[in-house]
Amino acid sequence: MQDKLMLMIPGPTPVPEAALLALAKHPIGHRTSEFSNILAEVTENLKWLHQTQSDVMLLTTSGTGAVEAGMINFLSPGDRILVGCNGKFGERWAEVGEAYSLNVERITAEWGQPLDPQAFAEKLEADKEKQIKAVVVTHSETSTGVLNDLETINRHVKNHGEALIIVDAVTSLGAVNVPMDAWGLDVVGSGSQKGYMIPPGLGIVAVSPKAWEAYKTAKLPRYYLDLGKYRKATAKNTTPFTPPVNMIFALHATLRMMKQEGLDGIFTRHQRLMQATRAGIKGLNLPLFVSDDCGSPAITAVAPAGIAADQVRAIMKKHFDIALAGGQDHLSNKIFRIGHLGFVSDRDILSAISALEVVMHELGYENFTPGAGVAAAARVFAQS
């Protein structure tokens, strides 16, 4: 049905009306007091969302550009870094490090399994000469729906004392607690099309004072991604390069919505959406790809053993106009991913789970009691 699309992919996520209308406004000049006032409020609210007093900066990039900036501004060629790799995005940060001639050491786990904090602890404790300059961790691994144990990994980084902790928070920020200052995170990168509830087109990077110290001696080349320029401009409520004015109008609108819901409200809602989704999938007797103790509140991956995942997605789209994400790389056609991140309500989960029941039925999969999926999800909502 035309224009009836329901996005349940982990980005772009659904966009509320207030943001869509803001996008449709005539742009204004970006070197004006009107724009500075908007930017000042946006920056304040980004600090609130990151739970930080440090600098939070907006870049015209995707999330990848934001995390790359978060790496290359604080390191020099040959620097040793540890990169957690248990999915497509962890692997991407290792590739970024290699593209810049860093000495990259991967800490791996199977895709679908969480990173083992102990593996980081061992490397960090053995590094008596403090040669490890940074540890890069993908908090919520979008490609699998694993939430890595950032808090524990970060504790080991803090024990090391020297290394920076650089976090890909692209699908965790605005869904899960990421208390930057309380945990002492050094760099937190994210993207607009996720918890922020606006379309793709803006990268966000937050930087701690410790990382700014490292910036002073970091030698990797950069200009457009030079965060020092963004810091200086942000302090004056402006931007070093022409910003995506309309995207910032939209972010202005959604950050106000987020503040109104409150951090606790946002985190509790995403927790509930995850629990209901997982319960619904279990009710349909479908195998979850990630175990309960490390499921991401942003994305749930399902491995419909024996059934082509892409066929499930195709029928969900065709019959119900619900867009699910597929598996990436070797998980292609093996899993489908349900995004429940950002502007998503309890109602959306009920729609998705009940539609999925119909689709599985259509595919000849009858290994569940009719209505059991939605009943299990409903039970979660009734209890919370």
Next chain:
Amino acid sequence: MQDKLMLMIPGPTPVPEAALLALAKHPIGHRTSEFSNILAEVTENLKWLHQTQSDVMLLTTSGTGAVEAGMINFLSPGDRILVGCNGKFGERWAEVGEAYSLNVERITAEWGQPLDPQAFAEKLEADKEKQIKAVVVTHSETSTGVLNDLETINRHVKNHGEALIIVDAVTSLGAVNVPMDAWGLDVVGSGSQKGYMIPPGLGIVAVSPKAWEAYKTAKLPRYYLDLGKYRKATAKNTTPFTPPVNMIFALHATLRMMKQEGLDGIFTRHQRLMQATRAGIKGLNLPLFVSDDCGSPAITAVAPAGIAADQVRAIMKKHFDIALAGGQDHLSNKIFRIGHLGFVSDRDILSAISALEVVMHELGYENFTPGAGVAAAARVFAQS
């Protein structure tokens, strides 16, 4: 008056309704055939606009990010490059080169004067060992409103044979003829908030086969700005990183409008807008900052000797809701700039010139016959 703003700055430029409404659409998944179809048409139309058969790629960056990508993908540390510097943007590309440890040689001219093609010729002819790897030229220098003689400079680069010609076409593409293939331009970078008639947030880079040859051995580090990744993805009607979906919806709409107007129509219109603006300014007896033979069809700068340029801008904004741009760096408060680029019609020039007459009158400047500005502009429109 609220929401009555008329943008006459050189970016963001006014945005037509079709693009605003496209921005306000719900995003769709970027890994879908629906999005690929849109991207395929956008890419075809970008090739039409660039008058090229080569690759044209979309980046989530500002214009600066696009031109930086256009430099760093084809060069290695220590490479000698010539950079034309006669304004803020030329100077910026020299800084980019320095940030990446290139051996940068500036070919300078006073701000407001055009680059001297002969100065390039001398350097290029003297380079018998073919050490000059690239020549970077800002076609339309946005900071001053000078249109540099790209065609002649490029002819000298072609005579050299080795060096790439890298063009900042940010405020020339979509306003002035930039026949990429006919002239043999190697890299052409631009930004969405100019001739493309959409808000800021997209960078566009076109790359010739000769530049792709240089790419194979170029050693400057990059990942997010690695054009090889964009080339590979674009060939499959997709993008290497999440694209700004809504911005591409908008570009889809405006490129159709541009095709309908036709290249000749677009270039003739901008030529006429420039001539009428310049005639109007002369009619008001105000000094043009740039001489007739090198005025940019995108921007006209005025140096209102004896009157603070920012005061003119302030009253234009306050009384008429017309936004003009100021001078940058040492030209601050010395000039104001009238943008007539993109979605601008003859009517807009009449409004601006007649409003300017009122403002100059309010500022006590009476050195013109009442109505002479608008009469001179009108004469241009009547004749063309």
